[in-house]
Amino acid sequence: xVLARSxxxxxxxxxxxxxxxxxxxxMAVPLAFFALFFAYPVxxxxxxxxxxxxxxxxxxFGAVLGDPDIAxxxxxxxxxxxxSTALTLLIALPGAYVFARFAFPGKQLLxxxxxxxxxxxxxxxxxxxxxxxxxxxxxxxxxxxxLDTSVWAILLAHVFFNYAVVVRTVGGLWSQLDPRxxxxxxxxxxxxxxxxxxxxxxxxxxxxAAAALMVFLFTFTSFGAVQILGGPTFATLExxxxxxxAEFLDLPTAAVLTLVQFAAVLGVLALHALTVRxxxxxxxxxxxxxxxxxxxxxxxxxxxxxxxxxxxxLLIVPLAVLVERSFDGPDGYGAGFYTSxxxxxxxxxxxxxxxxxxxxNSLAYGVAATAIALVVGGLAAAALTLPRLRAGASGRTxxxxxxxxxxxxxxxxxxxxxxxxxxxGFLISLDTPPLDLRASWWLVPLAQALVGVxxxxxxxLPVLRAVDGRLREAAAVLGASPWRVWREVxxxxxxxxxxxxxxxxxxxxxxxxxxTVFIARPDQPTLPVAVARLLGRxxxxxxxxxxxxxTILMVVCAAxxxxxxxxxxxxxxxxF
Amino acid sequence: xxxxSRITVTAxxxxxxxxxxxxxGGAGGGAxxxxxxxxxxxxxxxxxxxxxxxxxxxxxxxxxxxxxxxAGKAVNQAxxxxxxxxxxxxxxxxxxxxxxxxxxxxFSPYRAKGLDKxxxxxxxxxxxxxxxxxxxxxxxxxxxxxYFARHRTAPPKSFADLLEPRYKGLLVTENPATSSPGLAxxxxxxxxxxxxxxxxxxxxxxxxxxxxxxxxxxxxxxxFSGSAAGKDKGDKPLVVSYASSPPAEVLGKKxxxxxxxxxxxxxxxxxxxxxxxxxKGARNEKGGKALLDFLAGRRFQEDVPLRMFVNPxxxxxxxxxxxxxxxxxxxxxxxxxxxxxxxxREQWIKQWSSLVLx
Numbered sequence: 001x002v003l004a005r006s007x008x009x010x011x012x013x014x015x016x017x018x019x020x021x022x023x024x025x026x027m028a029v030p031l032a033f034f035a036l037f038f039a040y041p042v043x044x045x046x047x048x049x050x051x052x053x054x055x056x057x058x059x060x061f062g063a064v065l066g067d068p069d070i071a072x073x074x075x076x077x078x079x080x081x082x083x084s085t086a087l088t089l090l091i092a093l094p095g096a097y098v099f100a101r102f103a104f105p106g107k108q109l110l111x112x113x114x115x116x117x118x119x120x121x122x123x124x125x126x127x128x129x130x131x132x133x134x135x136x137x138x139x140x141x142x143x144x145x146x147l148d149t150s151v152w153a154i155l156l157a158h159v160f161f162n163y164a165v166v167v168r169t170v171g172g173l174w175s176q177l178d179p180r181x182x183x184x185x186x187x188x189x190x191x192x193x194x195x196x197x198x199x200x201x202x203x204x205x206x207x208x209a210a211a212a213l214m215v216f217l218f219t220f221t222s223f224g225a226v227q228i229l230g231g232p233t234f235a236t237l238e239x240x241x242x243x244x245x246a247e248f249l250d251l252p253t254a255a256v257l258t259l260v261q262f263a264a265v266l267g268v269l270a271l272h273a274l275t276v277r278x279x280x281x282x283x284x285x286x287x288x289x290x291x292x293x294x295x296x297x298x299x300x301x302x303x304x305x306x307x308x309x310x311x312x313x314l315l316i317v318p319l320a321v322l323v324e325r326s327f328d329g330p331d332g333y334g335a336g337f338y339t340s341x342x343x344x345x346x347x348x349x350x351x352x353x354x355x356x357x358x359x360x361n362s363l364a365y366g367v368a369a370t371a372i373a374l375v376v377g378g379l380a381a382a383a384l385t386l387p388r389l390r391a392g393a394s395g396r397t398x399x400x401x402x403x404x405x406x407x408x409x410x411x412x413x414x415x416x417x418x419x420x421x422x423x424x425g426f427l428i429s430l431d432t433p434p435l436d437l438r439a440s441w442w443l444v445p446l447a448q449a450l451v452g453v454x455x456x457x458x459x460x461l462p463v464l465r466a467v468d469g470r471l472r473e474a475a476a477v478l479g480a481s482p483w484r485v486w487r488e489v490x491x492x493x494x495x496x497x498x499x500x501x502x503x504x505x506x507x508x509x510x511x512x513x514x515x516t517v518f519i520a521r522p523d524q525p526t527l528p529v530a531v532a533r534l535l536g537r538x539x540x541x542x543x544x545x546x547x548x549x550x551t552i553l554m555v556v557c558a559a560x561x562x563x564x565x566x567x568x569x570x571x572x573x574x575x576f
Numbered sequence: 577x578x579x580x581s582r583i584t585v586t587a588x589x590x591x592x593x594x595x596x597x598x599x600x601g602g603a604g605g606g607a608x609x610x611x612x613x614x615x616x617x618x619x620x621x622x623x624x625x626x627x628x629x630x631x632x633x634x635x636x637x638x639x640x641x642x643x644x645x646x647a648g649k650a651v652n653q654a655x656x657x658x659x660x661x662x663x664x665x666x667x668x669x670x671x672x673x674x675x676x677x678x679x680x681x682x683f684s685p686y687r688a689k690g691l692d693k694x695x696x697x698x699x700x701x702x703x704x705x706x707x708x709x710x711x712x713x714x715x716x717x718x719x720x721x722x723y724f725a726r727h728r729t730a731p732p733k734s735f736a737d738l739l740e741p742r743y744k745g746l747l748v749t750e751n752p753a754t755s756s757p758g759l760a761x762x763x764x765x766x767x768x769x770x771x772x773x774x775x776x777x778x779x780x781x782x783x784x785x786x787x788x789x790x791x792x793x794x795x796x797x798x799x800f801s802g803s804a805a806g807k808d809k810g811d812k813p814l815v816v817s818y819a820s821s822p823p824a825e826v827l828g829k830k831x832x833x834x835x836x837x838x839x840x841x842x843x844x845x846x847x848x849x850x851x852x853x854x855x856k857g858a859r860n861e862k863g864g865k866a867l868l869d870f871l872a873g874r875r876f877q878e879d880v881p882l883r884m885f886v887n888p889x890x891x892x893x894x895x896x897x898x899x900x901x902x903x904x905x906x907x908x909x910x911x912x913x914x915x916x917x918x919x920x921r922e923q924w925i926k927q928w929s930s931l932v933l934x
Contacts, residue, residue: 130798131809227790227791228791231790232753246645246652247753248921248922249652249655330829424656427653427656431660529619533619536619536792538796538820538824539803539804539821540803540804543804
């Protein structure tokens with residue numbers, strides 16, 4: 001028997017005012033964080049563009065949006081994002097099922113590997129992807145199939161980048177859904193599809209919506225993939241904002257476009273909030289290990305092999321191309337580029353970075369950013385999952401719940417704002433004591449955490465919301481403090497989600513490039529920044545070293561994700 | 577609830593404390609600290625450790641290097657932080673961006689020592705010395721020697737050659753809106769064919785099958801058949817790149833080949849001059865001046881070629897063998913006055929886009 005949350009809430013008896021205070025208390029840190037490191041810088045840079053002599057110039061909207069070129073960019077942005085999201089869901093949802101329900105050797109490794117594209121610099125991945133679908137690429141040699149500078153290359157690359165988002169967000173919850181509910185429905189006479197549609201699908205709904213939303217946001221604001229694979233004829237809003245800001249310093253146009261992107265992202269988020277609220281329900285969660293089994297029957301084996309095939313062609317081959325190139329030296333295969341990395345770094349130059357140094361920088365930034373993202377995102381998710389306030393009881397609670405919904409959307413906004421806007425915003429707003437961060441070490445992890453927080457929140461919310469409210473109540477009735485309720489009831493159930501969230505946040509900061517390269521910093525290049533520097537130079541040696549560094553980044557990322565997979569609580573680890 | 581608010585307060589205090597701490601770290605280069613001089617530059621800035629150490633020992637200042645993305649972004653950052661700059665000296669504003677920086681007034685005048693060794697042609701701010709020329713490089717069409725030897729064709733030499741039918745479909749260039757070599761190539765055609773003739777030239781170039789990609793990396797690494805990185809997968813034997821790309825192709829090759837695998841079409845070059853300047857509002861002005869003198873001095877100038885693959889501005893700086901043996905000296909590169917570039921840049925790029933991309 002599954003109770004809708006609203007029914008649970010009705011039986012609760014805490015004083016609403018106290019609930020409000022707790023909620024506001026939890027929201028204080030995330031709010032302060034976002035106000036200081038996101039809203040303030042972005043408002044500053046947008047204001048610089050839209051204000052002229054202290055007067056707001058809203059007339060600029062008409063001029064910019066009336067430009068047919070901009071209108072075309074807008075149309076293409078929406079269109080390709082919708083198509084990419086649909087394609088990604090189509091290809092990745094079966095994958096999410098396979099990872100959630102089937103036990104097979106190498107599953108953990110594979111789960112780590114599919115997340116790797118997510119962290120690699122787009123320049124690197126773009127060129128690897130061209131080796132697959134471009135001219136002279138693998139598909140070209142095999143079947144004469146070329147997809148470069150076509151929309152198909154962009155769409156496929158988006159699937160490649162976002163496959164893990166779906167597998168991890170949806171699969172994470174799916175693996176913890178009790179399969180007996182579906183079995184019970186079948187026993188009651190429902191067909192296989194009927195049982196899935198009426199039992200599993202509604203339970204997965206919020207997670208699927210969350211994943212779709214993330215993929216839409218990423219593809220809507222796509223930058224590198226569109227630039228490299230689409231050629232100069234395709235541009236997204238994000239590319240246009242970058243050009244107007246970084247190339248032309250046309251802040252008015254950039255400000256208008258930033259606000260348009262803002263509005264679009266808010267629209268998507270509102271839509272998402274609607275679907276989630278309708279679908280939300282308390283679920284019975286069980287340890288993932290109990291739900292996974294070896295595939296049974298021809299259909300399940302076919303699904304497993306099909307998924308593995310898709311992963312191999314779409315994800316592993318481009319990655320393998322990178323590894324292959326990193327060993328393909330002038331004198332045949334060998335570790336020449338790796339050893340030359342070491343000697344180049346010890347040589348007399350500040351340009352070449354010792355791979356270990358860059359790795360260490362990346363890890364240090366990543367750990368700091370993950371910690372910040374977990375604290376901020378965790379508190380935010382906790383605030384958002386407190387029992388819903390009764391609407392209409394008083395004007396005040398209605399106002400608070402509106403505030404909470406607004407807060408929910410606010411947390412996602414950093415994903416919809418371009419790195420160049422945030423970077424320039426940092427520069428002009430965080431430049432006076434006590435917040436003079438322009439050259440501070442913390443600037444990089446703070447900027448990376450901005451992108452990490454939405455992942456933490458989105459990964460944790462579906463699971464937190466699915467925790468049966470009656471457990472919390474029972475604990476409260478037995479005299480546990482809210483903190484103890486959270487520790488004893490929520491934490492054990494969300495530990496896995498927390499680890500997945502941490503993995504995402506860490507991976508995002510390992511691979512983060514846009515903000516990191518942009519923020520002037522002490523000379524501590526991360527791996528992606530070092531790769532980009534090498535790629536910006538001619539010569540086989542520089543290129544080979546870039547590939548070697550990318551391979552190192554890839555291995556580190558996969559290892560980090562693998563370790564996080566292993567860190568699951570003991571009683572859940574008997575998967576094999 | 578009291579526990580929760582205590583945790584909240586602690587966490588909040590931690591965040592605030594952390595940012596204050598960071599602020600202190602950031603202010604480390606502040607007014608009180610005159611021992612450090614901060615250099616703001618683009619991502620390609622590079623200096624030998626020993627050369628840097630020599631400056632630090634002689635002057636008593638420690639150098640701190642802040643790199644902020646590509647040249648355009650770095651300049652724009654400096655413009656946005658005008659009056660309250662991130663550092664003391666800026667390195668790497670080139671002639672395509674120079675007049676924007678000068679117009680915004682981000683530099684304080686200072687005449688660096690040793691300027692008399694820099695040719696007059698490079699000194700674009702001679703009267704006021706707000707910026708000092710520090711290096712130059714040329715952007716030219718590079719060709720794949722192997723391809724043209726196999727096809728028994730002579731490689732092109734000039735912009736006009738590129739229109740010939742035998743070079744049809746062979747050239748890949750970069751989008752001027754997103755790539756500085758792409759912009760330089762376009763400026764080269766404007767310098768050659770004039771503000772009224774360049775569009776006609778590009779119409780013919782388009783008809784002759786020029787291909788455009790967004791960034792230098794794709795053009796050079798993925799499409800150019802002459803780059804070793806492409807492993808013979810590239811299908812374009814002509815690419816817009818740097819005059820110093822051929823020496824870079826030789827780098828790390830053992831044994832060293834007789835000539836570079838790629839060459840430069842000497843009549844297609846546009847000269848980029850990079851300047852450095854003292855930032856207005858610098859916290860360590862004295863250190864900044866010392867650093868600028870050093871950057872214009874022989875020791876740094878001789879370090880420049882192998883570190884940044886450009887030529888030193890000083891005529892008395894020795895250029896390494898890699899450059900003299902495999903590089904090409906460009907006798908008469910094209911160029912345009914910085915004011916003309918800044919005035920027309922955006923409009924030219926827009927015109928180019930609607931002409932070539934649509």
